[in-house]
Structures are given as C-alpha cells and as structure tokens.
Amino acid sequence: MSVEKVLQHIQERDIQFVDFRFVDIAGRAHHITLPASEVDESTFEQGVAFDGSSISGFRSVEESDMVMMPDTSATYEDPFMLQPTLNIMCSVHTPDGVQYERDPRSIAQKAEAFLKQSGVGxxxxxxxxxEFFIFDDVRFESSMQRSFYSVDSEEAGWNSGREEVGGNLAHKVKVKGGYVPVAPIDSQQDIRNEMVSTMQEIGLRVERHHHEGGTAGHSEINFRFDTLTNSADNLMKYKYIVQNVARKWGKTATFMPKPLFGENGSGMHVHSSIFNGEQPLFYEKGTYGxxxxxAMHYIGGLLYHAPALIALTNPSTNSFKRLVPGYEAPVNLVFSRGNRSAAIRIPIAAVTPKGCRVEFRTPDSTANPYLAFAAMLLAGLDGIKRKLDPVALGYGPFDNNIYELPEAVKREVRSVPGTLDEALNALEADSEFLTAGGVFSPDFISNYIQLKRQEAREVSIRVHPHEYSLYYDC
Known part of the structure; x- marks a missing residue:
C-alpha cells in the first residue's frame, strides 16, 4: 500500500487516530499515537520520533533520539479501540536515516535481503x-520478604472439588488431558472463536484452532505462513489479539512457556521453507521425508548451531523449565519425519511440493519473532553453504520415540542447553553465522547477551519459595 493509499484509507474510513508501533529487543510492542489530522505525507517521510533511552537495550541518554519509520504495507485497523484507529508497524532508524542495528525488525529485513544475495533462493x-494459556485469576509477587505466584482457571483439573457458585458442574480438564476435547470439557470454544474472527477481520488467514494438551485453558490457534518479516508482524498481531480478547472476556492470556509445574508447557513450533521464485527448494520426491x-543441509545448520540458536528462540529462564523430558518438549537435538519427540520434525501428512517444510519444535513465544526467524534462516543458510549433513553429524534420523530409547543410546543424543546461561555461553562461542551479510552486528549480539545475563542473574539471586520446603529445617 502506498502512502497515498494509506492517507486515502484514513479519510474514507474516518480514522481518528494513527498508532505507530515498534518492537523492542525482548519482543514487546511499544506505540505512539497521533491524531489522524496530524498525519500527512511528511509523517511517512520523516518518521515519528521517540526516546530510545527509555527502551531497554536500545540507546543511552546522550544519544537517545530515535525514529520510527512507518511501513505502509503493515497496517490494520485496531479492533479494540473505541475511536477508529489505524495501527502501522514501523522499523527503527537513527536520526540520520540509517536502519538501527539493534532494531529487531530491521534485522529481520536484513536477513531477507541476505537470502537473496546468497543466491540460494x-x-x-x-x-x-x-501456544498459550487462558487463566481466570493470576497473582504474583517478588519482594524482600515474600515471593509467590498463584493462578486459577475454572476448567482446571485441580478445581474438581471446589465449591462454586451455582454448584460445581465438573467436566474439568485433567492434567495432560486437554488435547482437543469437545464441550463441556473444552469451555473456551467461544473465546477462541472470537479470537479467530478478530484475526480474520484484520487480514490474518487462520487455518484452525483447538484446546491444547494441558489443563487450565491451554490453547493453540494456527495462522497461515508468510514471508519472514510478515510472519513476525503477524505474530505480534496474533499475541495482541489473543491477550485483548481474553481480557474482554474477563480472563487473562499468557504465552509464558511454563506457567504450571507438572503440566505441559507452551511451545512455538516454527515451520520454515525456502523458495526460488515460485520453485520450492525443500522438496524431492522419494527421498527421506x-x-x-x-533442505537436509538446512536441517544440518539448524541442529549444528542449535545451542547458540536457542539463546534467541528460547530466551527466558522460564523457557528451560519447559525444555525438560516428560512433557512433550523437544529436548533432543535430532530430526525425524512425523516424530514430535524430535527437535526437528519433517511433516509428512498431506504435504505437497510447495508445502514441504521443516518444523523446529524447540522455540517458545518468549522469543522475539524477528530475531528468532532471522537467526533460524541464517543457521540454515550456513548449513547449506557448508553442506552440513545432519546424518553424518549424528543428528538422526530418529523415527522411534526418543524418550523410550535405551539409556545407552539416549546418552549419545545431544540435548538442548539446560539453562539460559548455558545457551548464552553457546551463543558467545558460536555467533559468526549470525553476522553473515551484516544481518546481526557484533554490537547487537554483545548487547543481547548482556541483557539476557542480567535477566538470568535477577532470577538466580532471589530466594525461591521451594527452597523453604527443601532447606528451612536444616
């Protein structure tokens, strides 16, 4: 959409406000809103100024001026505002017009440009x-003398014996028993329907939705694939809609990977493929998968760089509470066709040449999608460039349930890092593949590691409630 068409849309639709948005390093959206009467061609030429020193990891106070540059192809009408509002996604530039090297969306755009320059596709x-959870009540506190969290859900299995207004109607979702039941066990069909309808209203093509495997409102909605930056934009819209529709229903949604102990967590399985024009490059009939x-070299790159990659695809301390055996989490760095216990799965059901793809099952939604998708592409391209063979490197294929393999065999299988610090160590040791083509700068990587180490330290130095259970009577 051209600037002229955006301005015409504002006039024809009687848009009252224009909301300019960007995404920080952690993957959270920020916005500045202008009355529509103040938006003209110069707004798109000059951008919208903001204070970069107020955004964690962006700029220091003596160089704080930053500019949001609107992308006229990334617009949609906000479905939640009382006054008609047009949302526009932006990339971040310096005051002299250069893409800011710490802006995640600019990094995603650079990754797409590098793919074309590489000659691969x-x-x-x-x-x-x-995936996400929908809860009814969430309370938490972390202070000097008290630390706790408490979540509740009307459909949670732990509430089967609770006294409820009007009587407990049972049909609660059992622990690990939430995968695709019908109502009344699935009590949130209407909520997800509204989420899907809202997504469709703003242009997202939704393929399906369902209750996920956990209790307490575990959910999943799948929207259709798109190009790298567009898919990251779409994920930001998706999370915005999920969280705001949940709030509209008096509930709260979280994409936190492991909000419940002893229950399956929420992943973000990422499917990817490369095309050259209209030609799919991952398909060859009659080969494995x-x-x-x-495509095999692409897989080789993903698995070879996985420990470092996971610092970007699973970038929270909570991520590693999901990445443990026994909860359907893909902790083993191997590949397989159709096997959901592998870190990389090759979908084989009803797959066409254009639908042939690789599914990386390790990521979760604490990832910044612009950074995660860009890093995945760069890891895969490095595998293609170096012709990394995942079979020769010992990454599979493993077509049996990996969790049920003999212990001697499992010991030979490489696992994901066990903590965020371990993943950051791997990123420090293996980051050259990210700097190819200037996509990620050394400054960005160093700054990112510093920010994430601080997060890990904030968790590690705090007294944990379970430590009272273990040690109070020592």
Whole structure:
C-alpha cells in the first residue's frame, strides 16, 4: 500500500487516530499515537520520533533520539479501540536515516535481503504455532520478604472439588488431558472463536484452532505462513489479539512457556521453507521425508548451531523449565519425519511440493519473532553453504520415540542447553553465522547477551519459595 493509499484509507474510513508501533529487543510492542489530522505525507517521510533511552537495550541518554519509520504495507485497523484507529508497524532508524542495528525488525529485513544475495533462493517462509494459556485469576509477587505466584482457571483439573457458585458442574480438564476435547470439557470454544474472527477481520488467514494438551485453558490457534518479516508482524498481531480478547472476556492470556509445574508447557513450533521464485527448494520426491539435499543441509545448520540458536528462540529462564523430558518438549537435538519427540520434525501428512517444510519444535513465544526467524534462516543458510549433513553429524534420523530409547543410546543424543546461561555461553562461542551479510552486528549480539545475563542473574539471586520446603529445617 502506498502512502497515498494509506492517507486515502484514513479519510474514507474516518480514522481518528494513527498508532505507530515498534518492537523492542525482548519482543514487546511499544506505540505512539497521533491524531489522524496530524498525519500527512511528511509523517511517512520523516518518521515519528521517540526516546530510545527509555527502551531497554536500545540507546543511552546522550544519544537517545530515535525514529520510527512507518511501513505502509503493515497496517490494520485496531479492533479494540473505541475511536477508529489505524495501527502501522514501523522499523527503527537513527536520526540520520540509517536502519538501527539493534532494531529487531530491521534485522529481520536484513536477513531477507541476505537470502537473496546468497543466491540460494529468493524467499523464506515461516509459520509459527504459538501456544498459550487462558487463566481466570493470576497473582504474583517478588519482594524482600515474600515471593509467590498463584493462578486459577475454572476448567482446571485441580478445581474438581471446589465449591462454586451455582454448584460445581465438573467436566474439568485433567492434567495432560486437554488435547482437543469437545464441550463441556473444552469451555473456551467461544473465546477462541472470537479470537479467530478478530484475526480474520484484520487480514490474518487462520487455518484452525483447538484446546491444547494441558489443563487450565491451554490453547493453540494456527495462522497461515508468510514471508519472514510478515510472519513476525503477524505474530505480534496474533499475541495482541489473543491477550485483548481474553481480557474482554474477563480472563487473562499468557504465552509464558511454563506457567504450571507438572503440566505441559507452551511451545512455538516454527515451520520454515525456502523458495526460488515460485520453485520450492525443500522438496524431492522419494527421498527421506521427500526432502531435497538443500533442505537436509538446512536441517544440518539448524541442529549444528542449535545451542547458540536457542539463546534467541528460547530466551527466558522460564523457557528451560519447559525444555525438560516428560512433557512433550523437544529436548533432543535430532530430526525425524512425523516424530514430535524430535527437535526437528519433517511433516509428512498431506504435504505437497510447495508445502514441504521443516518444523523446529524447540522455540517458545518468549522469543522475539524477528530475531528468532532471522537467526533460524541464517543457521540454515550456513548449513547449506557448508553442506552440513545432519546424518553424518549424528543428528538422526530418529523415527522411534526418543524418550523410550535405551539409556545407552539416549546418552549419545545431544540435548538442548539446560539453562539460559548455558545457551548464552553457546551463543558467545558460536555467533559468526549470525553476522553473515551484516544481518546481526557484533554490537547487537554483545548487547543481547548482556541483557539476557542480567535477566538470568535477577532470577538466580532471589530466594525461591521451594527452597523453604527443601532447606528451612536444616
């Protein structure tokens, strides 16, 4: 959409406000709103100024002036505002007009440009499957003398014996028993329907939705694949809609990977493929999983760089409470066709040449999608460039349930890092693949590691409630 068409849309639709948005390093959106009467061609030429020193990890106070540059192809009418509002996603530039090297969206755009320059293909497609929980009540505190969290859900299995207004009607969701039941066990069909309808209203193509495997409102909605930056934009819209529709229903939604102890967590399985024009590059009929040699090298790159990659695809301390055996989490760095216990799965059901893709199951939604998708593409391209063979490197294929393999065999399988600090150590040791083509700068990587180490330290130095259970009577 051109600037002229955006301005025409504002006039024709009687838009009252224009909301300019950007995404920080952690993956959270920020916005500045202008009355529509103040938006003209110069707004799109000059951008919208903001204070970069107030955004964690961006700029120091002596160089704080930053500019949001609107992307006229990334607009939609906000479905939640009382006054008609047009949302526009932006990339961040310095005052002299240069893409800011710490702006995640600019990094995603650079990754797409690097793919074209590499000669491998023209377009990378991504499709994230972002899971979430819907709760009724969430309380938490972390202070000097008290630390706790408490969540509740009317459909949670732990409430089967609770006295409820009007009587307890039972049909609660059992622990690990939430995968695709019908009502009345699935009590949130209407909420997810409204989420889907709202997504469709703003242009997202939704393929399906369902209750996920956990109790207490575990959910998943799948929207259609798109190009790298567009898919990251779409995920930001998706999370915005999920959280605001939940709030409209008097509930709260979280994409936190592991909000409940002893229950399956929420992942963000990411499907990806590369095309050259209209030609899919991952398909070759009759091979393992119908994958081409190029696709196998792409897998080799993902698995070879996985420990470092996970610092970007699973960037929270909570991520590693999901990445433990026994809760359907893909902790083993191997590949397989159709096997959901592998870190990389090759979908084989009803797959066409254009639908042939690789599914990386390790990521979660604490990831900044612009950074995660860009890093995945760069890892795969490095595998293609170096012709990394995942079979020769010992990454599979493993077509049996990995959790049920003999212990001697499992010991030979490489696992994901056990903590955020371990993943950051891996990123420090293996970051060159990210700097190819200037996509990630050394400054960004160093700054990112510093920010994430601070998060890990904030958790590690605090007294944990379970420590009272273990040690109070020592």
């Amino acid at each position: 023209t377009t990378a497609f991504f499709a994230p499957e972002s 119908n994958l081409s040699e190029l």
